[in-house]
Amino acid sequence: MIEFPHISKGRSKPFLDITNLMIKKYIRDLRNYNDPVFQNVEKFAKEINYPIIDYVTGHLISVLVNLGRHKNIFEMGSGFGYSALWFAKGMSGNGKITLTDIYCDYLTMAKSNLSKQYPLLTINTFCGDTIQTLEQSEENYDCIFIDIGDKSLYPKAGKIALEKTSVNGMIIADNVLWRGKVVESEPDKQTKSINIFNEQMMAVDNFDTIILPVGDGLLVSIKKY
Numbered sequence: 001m002i003e004f005p006h007i008s009k010g011r012s013k014p015f016l017d018i019t020n021l022m023i024k025k026y027i028r029d030l031r032n033y034n035d036p037v038f039q040n041v042e043k044f045a046k047e048i049n050y051p052i053i054d055y056v057t058g059h060l061i062s063v064l065v066n067l068g069r070h071k072n073i074f075e076m077g078s079g080f081g082y083s084a085l086w087f088a089k090g091m092s093g094n095g096k097i098t099l100t101d102i103y104c105d106y107l108t109m110a111k112s113n114l115s116k117q118y119p120l121l122t123i124n125t126f127c128g129d130t131i132q133t134l135e136q137s138e139e140n141y142d143c144i145f146i147d148i149g150d151k152s153l154y155p156k157a158g159k160i161a162l163e164k165t166s167v168n169g170m171i172i173a174d175n176v177l178w179r180g181k182v183v184e185s186e187p188d189k190q191t192k193s194i195n196i197f198n199e200q201m202m203a204v205d206n207f208d209t210i211i212l213p214v215g216d217g218l219l220v221s222i223k224k225y
């Protein structure tokens with residue numbers, strides 16, 4: 001039987017929405033984000049109270065992956081594959097994606113969702129700590145996506161991602177504005193870690209890094225050399 005550990009956990013009360021909700025609705029209505037495959041996963045995530053990326057964040061990821069012609073993606077925190085669907089869309093279903101999560105059942109669902117929609121995609125799954133998985137990987141990646149539930153792991157994840165990204169490749173990280181908590185004067189542990197991560201990423205010379213106020217804040221960092 002599949003277990004959904006997020007059902008009972010809930011999510012802490014949002015402090016602030018980075019994007020005005022009316023603006024978000026305007027964009028959604030205008031763009032008509034109504035692909036049933038994406039909608040089904042969004043609906044399921046809502047039902048079990050599971051945090052997936054914002055759909056505009058997903059669309060942006062897909063555009064960036066397409067623009068960079070990225071073909072080898074590593075996801076840190078894949079859940080049941082919503083963000084991976086956007087990556088696969090950006091690769092037009094052609095390429096390789098490595099999915100990681102501590103919950104094996106989520107990964108089984110992710111692989112099933114993805115392979116149905118994108119049969120030509122090569123999908124690897126690793127159940128366990130994503131930091132260890134990336135550390136032990138012998139490959140470099142065109143794109144590494146950081147979306148780990150435990151935000152205190154972001155600084156460590158960032159350090160390893162910097163090493164494992166190919167030149168001209170990119171690191172993308174979600175939740176880097178953390179519902180606005182990053183500007184609080186007395187940040188909690190998770191927020192402090194995000195602050196450290198953001199500062200760390202901005203300070204690296206061979207990466208060009210920007211934080212976009214999309215979704216819950218998206219960091220995009222391109223490896224220049």
Ligand SMILES: C[S@@+](CC[C@H](N)C(=O)[O-])C[C@H]1O[C@@H](n2cnc3c(N)ncnc32)[C@H](O)[C@@H]1O
Nearest residue numbers: 052053077078079082083101102129130147149
């Ligand atoms: C925000 S969710 C990922 C959502 C997914 N990227 C999406 O948008 O569809 C975070 C995930 O990180 C996973 N996680 C937490 N700690 C982890 C770790 N150390 N290694 C791998 N996954 C982890 C959680 O189980 C959860 O599924």
